[in-house]
Each structure stands twice: as C-alpha cells, then as structure tokens.
Amino acid sequence: MESFFNLLAGFEHAVSGWNLLYCLIGVTIGMLVGVMPGLGPTAGTAILIPITFGMEPISAIIMLSGIFYGAMYGGTITSVLINTPGEAASVITCLDGHQMAKQGRAGAALGVAAIGSFIGGTAAIVGLAFVGPPLARFALSFGPPEFFALMMLGLLMLVGLMGKSLIRGIVAAIIGLLLSFIGMDSISGTIRFTFDRMELMNGIDFVAVAMGLFGISEILINAESKISVEKPPKVKGLFPKKEEWAPTLKAIGRGTGLGFILGLIPGANAVIASLMSYSTERKLAKDPSRFGKGAIEGVAGPETANNAYSGAALIPLFTLGIPSSPTVAVILGAFILHGLTPGPQLFQSNPDFVWGVIASMFIGNLILLIMNLPLAGMWAKIALVPYKLLFPIILIVSILGAYSINNSMWDVGVMFVFGIIGYFMKKLDLPMAATVLTFVLGQEIESSFLRSLALAEGSLQIFVQRPISATLITIALLVLAASIVSVWKKKRDILSSDVEM
Amino acid sequence: MLQKNAGLCGAIVVFLVGAVFAFQSLSYEYYGAMGPGPGLLPLWLSGILMVMSVLYMIESLRQVVAWRDILPDRSGLIRICRILAAFLLFVFTVETIGFVVSSTLFLLILLAKEYKWYASVAISIAISLVLFWVFGKMLSIPLPVNEFGW
Numbered sequence A: 001m002e003s004f005f006n007l008l009a010g011f012e013h014a015v016s017g018w019n020l021l022y023c024l025i026g027v028t029i030g031m032l033v034g035v036m037p038g039l040g041p042t043a044g045t046a047i048l049i050p051i052t053f054g055m056e057p058i059s060a061i062i063m064l065s066g067i068f069y070g071a072m073y074g075g076t077i078t079s080v081l082i083n084t085p086g087e088a089a090s091v092i093t094c095l096d097g098h099q100m101a102k103q104g105r106a107g108a109a110l111g112v113a114a115i116g117s118f119i120g121g122t123a124a125i126v127g128l129a130f131v132g133p134p135l136a137r138f139a140l141s142f143g144p145p146e147f148f149a150l151m152m153l154g155l156l157m158l159v160g161l162m163g164k165s166l167i168r169g170i171v172a173a174i175i176g177l178l179l180s181f182i183g184m185d186s187i188s189g190t191i192r193f194t195f196d197r198m199e200l201m202n203g204i205d206f207v208a209v210a211m212g213l214f215g216i217s218e219i220l221i222n223a224e225s226k227i228s229v230e231k232p233p234k235v236k237g238l239f240p241k242k243e244e245w246a247p248t249l250k251a252i253g254r255g256t257g258l259g260f261i262l263g264l265i266p267g268a269n270a271v272i273a274s275l276m277s278y279s280t281e282r283k284l285a286k287d288p289s290r291f292g293k294g295a296i297e298g299v300a301g302p303e304t305a306n307n308a309y310s311g312a313a314l315i316p317l318f319t320l321g322i323p324s325s326p327t328v329a330v331i332l333g334a335f336i337l338h339g340l341t342p343g344p345q346l347f348q349s350n351p352d353f354v355w356g357v358i359a360s361m362f363i364g365n366l367i368l369l370i371m372n373l374p375l376a377g378m379w380a381k382i383a384l385v386p387y388k389l390l391f392p393i394i395l396i397v398s399i400l401g402a403y404s405i406n407n408s409m410w411d412v413g414v415m416f417v418f419g420i421i422g423y424f425m426k427k428l429d430l431p432m433a434a435t436v437l438t439f440v441l442g443q444e445i446e447s448s449f450l451r452s453l454a455l456a457e458g459s460l461q462i463f464v465q466r467p468i469s470a471t472l473i474t475i476a477l478l479v480l481a482a483s484i485v486s487v488w489k490k491k492r493d494i495l496s497s498d499v500e501m
Numbered sequence B: 001m002l003q004k005n006a007g008l009c010g011a012i013v014v015f016l017v018g019a020v021f022a023f024q025s026l027s028y029e030y031y032g033a034m035g036p037g038p039g040l041l042p043l044w045l046s047g048i049l050m051v052m053s054v055l056y057m058i059e060s061l062r063q064v065v066a067w068r069d070i071l072p073d074r075s076g077l078i079r080i081c082r083i084l085a086a087f088l089l090f091v092f093t094v095e096t097i098g099f100v101v102s103s104t105l106f107l108l109i110l111l112a113k114e115y116k117w118y119a120s121v122a123i124s125i126a127i128s129l130v131l132f133w134v135f136g137k138m139l140s141i142p143l144p145v146n147e148f149g150w
Helices: A002-014 A017-035 A041-054 A057-082 A088-102 A106-139 A144-161 A166-180 A206-222 A242-264 A270-284 A297-320 A326-337 A344-349 A351-382 A387-406 A409-427 A432-455 A467-500 B006-025 B040-062 B074-097 B099-111 B117-138
Strands: none
Touching (some): A002 A017, A002 A106, A017 A041, A017 A351, A041 A057, A041 A206, A041 A326, A041 A387, A057 A088, A057 A106, A057 A326, A088 A106, A088 A270, A088 A297, A106 A344, A106 A351, A144 A166, A144 A432, A144 A467, A166 B006, A206 A387, A206 A409, A206 A432, A242 A270, A242 A297, A297 A326, A297 A344, A297 A351, A326 A432, A344 A351, A387 A409, A387 B074, A387 B117, A409 B074, A432 B040, B006 B040, B074 B099, B099 B117
16 A cells, blocks of 8 residues: 555656656657667667756656657557568567558557557556565665675576577676776775776766667668668558457457566566567467468557566666666666666665656556557658668767767767677677676676675675575576576587588 | 688687786785775686687587678678768867867768768758757757867
C-alpha cells in the first residue's frame, strides 16, 4: 500500500509543468529515433545526454527513459509500413506486420502494436512500482561482497548468454574494466594509466565513449550500404476484426509476461524478447502456417514483449544499480552524471525522484498510445527523410554534444576514436554491450572488491562465507559453466562439419 | 596470414593492450598497509586479458574471419573514408577558422555528391548557422570561434 501512496506523490511531480514537457519531448524523440532507420535507442540516448546537462536530474531521467521506451513504439511503424525496422527489436514485426500492410491492413497492425505496447509497457511499470521497493529493501542488506557478487553475476550472464563467443565476451568486458581504471582511483587517490595526459585525470568521459561506441559506429556501419526506403501504404482502420480480438489479447498477455521476465535478466535485450514471443506465438497458434503471411498475433506478441522488456529492464537499474542492457547502461551513466547513484539507497534517499520517474513512465506510455493510434501515418512520412541528409546532421550534432561535455575538443576526439573502435568491434563480433557495462560499473566493481578484501583482511573466502554472496557467486559460476559447456558443444558441431566436408 | 585473418589481428591488438596495461600496473602499489592497493586489480585483469587474447588468437585460427568478408565494398569504403576525412578536417581546423566555417566544410564534404553543388552549399551553411545559434547562443556553450566571433 505504501507503494501506492508513493506513486500518487510521484504523479504530483511528474505532471508538474516542466517534467510533463520533458516527458513529451523524450517520448517524441524516442518515436523519432525508433522511426528512423540507422539510429537506434542506445545511440539516440547517448547522443542526447549532453542536452540534459543543465536540467534537474528528475527531468533528465524522465526524458532519457522516455526515449528508451518511446523507441520501441516508433520502430514498429516503419517495420509495418515500409518493411524497414527502425530499430533492432522491430525486425520481427516486419515479418507479419508488413504482410498485413500489403493486404491493406496496416492500420490493424499498427493499432494492435500500439495497444499491445501500451499494455506491456504499463504492466512492466506496475511491476517496477510494486516489485521495486521490496527488492530494494532486500538489497539494503547487501554489503560490498554481495554487490561484487551481484555485478559478477550480471556480467557473466551478459557475457555467457549473449554473443557467439564466450572468449570475445570476456575480452570485451575486461577491456571495459581496464578503461574504467584510467584516471584518479577513488579509493587511494592514485592517478592511473593517464600516460601523462592532463585530460585523462578524471578518466575517459563516459558520454563520449557511449556516443562513439554506439552512435558513431552505427553511422559508419550504415555508411557502407545505401539505405533506401519505399513509399509507405496508406493507413486506415486501426483495429483488428472482431474474431481476432481474442487471440490478439492472449498474445499480448503472453508477450507481457515474457518481456517482463527477460527485462529482469542482464544480457537479454529487446530483440531476444520479441524473437521469443514470435516463436512462442507460432508454436501455440492453432494454424502456424499463417505466420509470415500476416498473422496478427505475430505483431501483437513481439511488440508487447519489447515494451514489457524495456519497462522491466529498468527494475534492476533502479533497485540494484545493475544495468541489464546497453541502453540501460547509458541511462545509468546519465544517473551518475547527475549525481545520483541508482541502487537500493535510491528508494530511501531520493523517493521523490524515483516515484516521479516511475509516474512519468505511466504518463509517457499514455502519451505514446495517443500519438501512435491516430498519427501513425504522419510518423511514417518522417522515415522518408533521406538518410543521406540525416546522418551528417546527426554527426555534427554529436560533435556538438561531445564538445559540450567539457567545452573541449578532446572529448570529440575520444568520441571519434571510440567510433572507430566500435566499428571494428562490431565487425569482429566483440560485444560492445559488455564493454560499456563494465566501463560504467568499473569503479563500483573495483571498490566493492577491494572493500570486501579489506573486510576479510585479504582473504577471498569472504565471498563464500556470507550466504547471499555465496548464492550469487554459485549461480554466476553455474552460468559460466553452462556457457563453457555450450561453447564446447558448438565446437564439436563445427569439428564434425569440417570432417564431413 | 595476418593479411587474411581479421580476427587474429584483433586478438593481437588486444594482447598488446593487455601488455601495456599490465606493464603500467606494475608501477602502482599492489598491496598496501591498509589492504589491497591500486595496482592489484589492474594487474590481475590485464594478465587475464593477455591470457584471453591468446585464446582469442587460437579461436581466430580455427574460425577464420577474413578481412574480405567484413570490410565493405569499394563504394562503402569510400563513404566511410569520407566521413573520417570530414571528421579529421573539422577537428584540426575548428579552433582556427571557427565553428561555422568548419561545420559548413564538414557538412559540405558529406553532402557533396548527393545534391547539386549550390544546394549542398546552401544546406551546409544553413545548418551550421542554425546549430551555432541553438548551441552557441541559446544553450550558451562556448564554441570554438575565429577572430570574427563565429
């Protein structure tokens, strides 16, 4: 019940003038980012952090999270209308959504996607509001060893479950950690790895790295091939047929549950959520052959799942301070920039902030529902803006953003270098998500590790002596073992195919 | 072999990065009077990184990722080099010739082939002026400027 009253108090903050405006701006930008192919939510959020510098923390986070879940709505529009996913998670929607559009049912596809997204997103936020505080209270009993164990678990899940190669995942994660050590060490005050450069005294700036790794590298990759878009079909009739409502609503229900659970797990991302929902719907459907030819559940399920995912992904961030995906890691960076440390203390020390943001997410989803249902056709026209004009503008705005971090061209240079690094990392399949997560958490990981060792007077046993951390470490090791086993199994597959050739 | 195997090159770069960090970590205190020091974790991590990079090298030898497969074709490569060149030009000239001019040149390089020359010039100048106004005047960010103040 306490949560309910806190939530009402939060609404008071969220609807106050400026915050409402920032929410609107955030979700609108999110829609734009989602609609535009070539710009994903991670890059969009990173590029827009510099704009939030002068804002109140609550307004900044309201806007940035608006971009995050708004992008999930926007990506659907281009997937359905022009068979071009505006962002990665909407790829699945192209399959049946575009087919429906070709059959003249674009409106129904978009309507169902909007409704499903709203239900999924809202359900996830309700989850956050009611699961969050008890989880945060539990985590208050966490000491340094527990935090370290938790971060290791999150990292190992990310590295173990995502990506083709466990080795490359670990490599990427360690690189992120080493990069986070550059600059002044918070515990001893020693200045490390600066190679005598003044600008590195406070470390490499997270925003510049995020903008480079995600924004610039994405633009470089897109520059390889010409992106061309077809004309979108007209949108009329927003709702599915009467007999389709029942299976649609069931698909939405399943999508919500699936997306919610996946959002809690670090290492999952929105693409996995939509993919799993699509396969689930296909397996459970009475007539699976309809899928791929315009099955409405193939749109309803995945779209709901990716919105439920983005709502739930904020739960580990708010309650434990652990980001579960790259975009959330970027939002974590924004938190730190504004002087807030997400984690269990946040609910205690800044309840106004937390509940204000949660309340704003409800409002944001509502705004998006209104924007999507009648205005879908208008959004689609935006996708027609030629990419060749768009990306130079994105680049110069990114340069301005990076410059404004410290009013120095150094950060522009950093962004540029990391853009190139990100480009090669994508090419070589080194998961950037692992690097950015460890980079953001690096100082925390080191300080909890060192403090744990100090508590135990140098012995590593402390991690297994305390029950919570022992449990977490055990699960982490199990995940590691499971991923090593799966790598071995794949290796055997590869070997056998070599022999057959 | 290095010329063909991109993964191997990547692994070697990672190894070198690990080595550099490891070498630097040796100059920081490993274990101090009050517990582990600033050199402990970096040393261990860079050591693990070097071991991992050797495993990565082995993995790259087994599953070869050729340069030819991952690099874009000629026109893609040219487009990318264009972007990089525009960036470098901007970074090296902005503090002397000012934001507006550098930004115009930057946009011009990227828009050159896409529109007729006078359209490209017009768009570049227009966007640069708008951005200068929004970021420099409205958001009061001290942009690098030339003697004329823009």
